[in-house]
Amino acid sequence: MKPLNQASKIIAQQFFYRGKFIKPTTITTSLNQLKFNPSLIVNNGVQHQNATSRSFSIINNNTLFSHSLMMQEEEGARVSSTNNNNSSSSSMATSNNLNKKMPEEQQQQNKRKFNHHNNRNKKNKKVKKEKPSNVIEAVTPLAHLTYEEQLVKKEGETLDCMREMFSEIKKSYGTAELPEYYTIQPEDEKLKDVHLTWCGILSSPQTEGYRNNCEFTCGYNSEDKPTVGFRQGLFSQGIFNAESPKDVKIVSDSMKRAVLVLQKFIEQHHDTYKCYAQKTHTGLWRLMKVRENRNGEMLIIVQINPTEISEEAMQTIKTNLISHFKSFDKNESSDLSINVKGLFLQQHTGVSNAAPTDAPLDLLYGEQTIVEEVLGLKFNISPMSFFQVNTKGVEVLYSKVKEWTLESMDKESNKERVLLDVCSGTGTIGSTMASSVSRVIGIEMVESSVNDARKNAQLNNIQNITFVCGKAEDTITTKMVEHNLNSSNVECVAVVDPPRSGLHKKVLESILRSPTIEKLIYVSCNPKTLVENAIRLCGPTSTVRASYGAFKPVKAIAVDMFPHTEHCEMICVFERKLKK
Numbered sequence: 001m002k003p004l005n006q007a008s009k010i011i012a013q014q015f016f017y018r019g020k021f022i023k024p025t026t027i028t029t030s031l032n033q034l035k036f037n038p039s040l041i042v043n044n045g046v047q048h049q050n051a052t053s054r055s056f057s058i059i060n061n062n063t064l065f066s067h068s069l070m071m072q073e074e075e076g077a078r079v080s081s082t083n084n085n086n087s088s089s090s091s092m093a094t095s096n097n098l099n100k101k102m103p104e105e106q107q108q109q110n111k112r113k114f115n116h117h118n119n120r121n122k123k124n125k126k127v128k129k130e131k132p133s134n135v136i137e138a139v140t141p142l143a144h145l146t147y148e149e150q151l152v153k154k155e156g157e158t159l160d161c162m163r164e165m166f167s168e169i170k171k172s173y174g175t176a177e178l179p180e181y182y183t184i185q186p187e188d189e190k191l192k193d194v195h196l197t198w199c200g201i202l203s204s205p206q207t208e209g210y211r212n213n214c215e216f217t218c219g220y221n222s223e224d225k226p227t228v229g230f231r232q233g234l235f236s237q238g239i240f241n242a243e244s245p246k247d248v249k250i251v252s253d254s255m256k257r258a259v260l261v262l263q264k265f266i267e268q269h270h271d272t273y274k275c276y277a278q279k280t281h282t283g284l285w286r287l288m289k290v291r292e293n294r295n296g297e298m299l300i301i302v303q304i305n306p307t308e309i310s311e312e313a314m315q316t317i318k319t320n321l322i323s324h325f326k327s328f329d330k331n332e333s334s335d336l337s338i339n340v341k342g343l344f345l346q347q348h349t350g351v352s353n354a355a356p357t358d359a360p361l362d363l364l365y366g367e368q369t370i371v372e373e374v375l376g377l378k379f380n381i382s383p384m385s386f387f388q389v390n391t392k393g394v395e396v397l398y399s400k401v402k403e404w405t406l407e408s409m410d411k412e413s414n415k416e417r418v419l420l421d422v423c424s425g426t427g428t429i430g431s432t433m434a435s436s437v438s439r440v441i442g443i444e445m446v447e448s449s450v451n452d453a454r455k456n457a458q459l460n461n462i463q464n465i466t467f468v469c470g471k472a473e474d475t476i477t478t479k480m481v482e483h484n485l486n487s488s489n490v491e492c493v494a495v496v497d498p499p500r501s502g503l504h505k506k507v508l509e510s511i512l513r514s515p516t517i518e519k520l521i522y523v524s525c526n527p528k529t530l531v532e533n534a535i536r537l538c539g540p541t542s543t544v545r546a547s548y549g550a551f552k553p554v555k556a557i558a559v560d561m562f563p564h565t566e567h568c569e570m571i572c573v574f575e576r577k578l579k580k
């Protein structure tokens with residue numbers, strides 16, 4: 001039992017449970033992951049976190065309301081706080097006022113509020129998938145299928161995305177005449193309403209232990225043992241277990257050993273330092289991030305919450321972590337032998353574990369980066385920069401992008417052949433093609449990725465590549481002019497590889513407005529934003545499109561970079577004939 005701090009004492013007075021208001025002492029309900037015993041909340045400001053039953057007390061009335069929603073989803077139990085409005089007074093309330101009755105009016109108001117949430121929840125339920133019952137299901141929801149079955153499923157879903165794309169482009173034409181490609185209907189029934197050349201799905205050369213980058217949470221497992229592993233539960237509400245990754249196929253054995261090395265350290269010091277609890281914003285150990293190259297060399301980042309420890313304690317922790325990790329580092333006689341290239345300590349004070357890119361990061365020992373090889377080139381990877389998570393899978397992806405970029409470039413032409421690599425990360429796509437084109441211009445907004453990209457170009461002795469640091473939407477128009485991309489001597493292909501949010505409309509407009517871009521290769525990790533962006537590229541309405549011509553989707557392929565998960569990458573090629 002841990003005492004709550006002053007600011008988080010409780011004032012919940014009653015619950016709405018199975019259609020009526022009742023006192024918190026009278027109900028107990030158990031869930032898959034969580035036994036919820038509201039009687040605990042009247043325990044004089046003392047928080048319980050029972051090791052075996054995972055009982056939770058309620059810290060404040062907002063949290064209480066969220067908990068009750070979660071319970072509804074999980075079990076249909078109708079439990080709700082009746083006291084959502086009094087939050088300012090809640091912090092100082094004691095157990096005495098927990099038993100006071102609420103005014104009738106407020107009860108009605110809260111009941112209405114509850115019903116609103118309940119209805120919204122019912123609507124959501126229709127589309128919600130079943131909650132995973134264990135960590136394997138949570139992290140690798142397709143692991144119960146054979147890999148062949150997974151590929152069939154993903155190809156089907158990617159084709160659905162294509163159908164959606166054509167249907168939405170069509171809608172955008174309204175009553176105007178549709179582009180000619182709508183008349184093309186492949187004979188294959190599977191490709192009905194997909195008006196482009198469909199090239200199937202490419203599989204990942206490695207299907208197990210393929211992740212070169214994983215984040216593990218420090219917390220407690222279902223038996224309340226300190227564990228470094230995957231979260232299971234409702235992290236946003238601070239209710240979760242950390243479960244061991246030992247049976248999760250996509251994590252390499254060496255990463256599993258690294259996880260156990262940190263877990264051992266946490267166990268050894270657990271009397272003094274606990275794992276971080278988001279609900280109370282207390283505890284030290286938060287997260288472990290591991291990046292690994294194909295030789296098994298690792299960058300290990302241990303994230304802590306420094307708010308409760310002195311500078312002196314921090315130094316001791318650093319010293320002890322160094323000697324602990326060194327005792328396993330390349331120690332072939334240990335079962336937990338790992339190959340540490342660099343060990344880092346990251347301090348992060350925010351409530352959730354997602355640290356900002358500038359959170360203090362100290363190298364405890366070793367080197368700042370690991371080097372990975374992709375298609376014969378070397379890439380420096382630092383702890384925070386973007387790098388695709390499946391190294392062998394990305395070789396398949398980049399090879400296809402390269403093939404499709406180069407096939408239309410006219411080698412005989414006198415024109416300069418330029419590749420515009422939008423959202424270039426550490427410069428991987430542009431670098432793998434630099435030797436086949438005249439110039440590459442990369443645009444990337446994360447400074448550390450741009451720095452890595454520049455170093456990578458040097459490392460590989462690539463001289464015809466330039467990286468622009470900035471948001472594509474803010475820089476693309478001026479940079480295209482600055483780098484002479486709109487000149488009639490240039491033939492430019494744009495390769496865009498945006499994050500899940502897709503490309504900003506200003507980027508699409510700049511590409512549409514370019515007098516030299518006839519081909520755009522879109523690498524997408526999110527079908528929804530691909531469709532949105534495709535409407536802008538291929539639709540009829542804008543005057544820009546009227547003067548330079550809209551694009552049309554010509555071919556596409558799915559690339560499975562994430563076996564056993566529901567994610568899939570795809571490449572879609574858009575072309576147009578510029579009106580000269």
Ligand SMILES: C[S@@+](CC[C@H](N)C(=O)[O-])C[C@H]1O[C@@H](n2cnc3c(N)ncnc32)[C@H](O)[C@@H]1O
Nearest residue numbers: 386388423424425444445446471472497498499
């Ligand atoms: C999916 S990653 C692709 C990176 C790279 N092409 C690769 O394959 O490694 C998307 C990249 O876009 C960058 N990014 C996100 N939003 C951006 C924006 N508005 N402008 C420029 N870059 C952006 C991210 O930092 C990230 O590096």
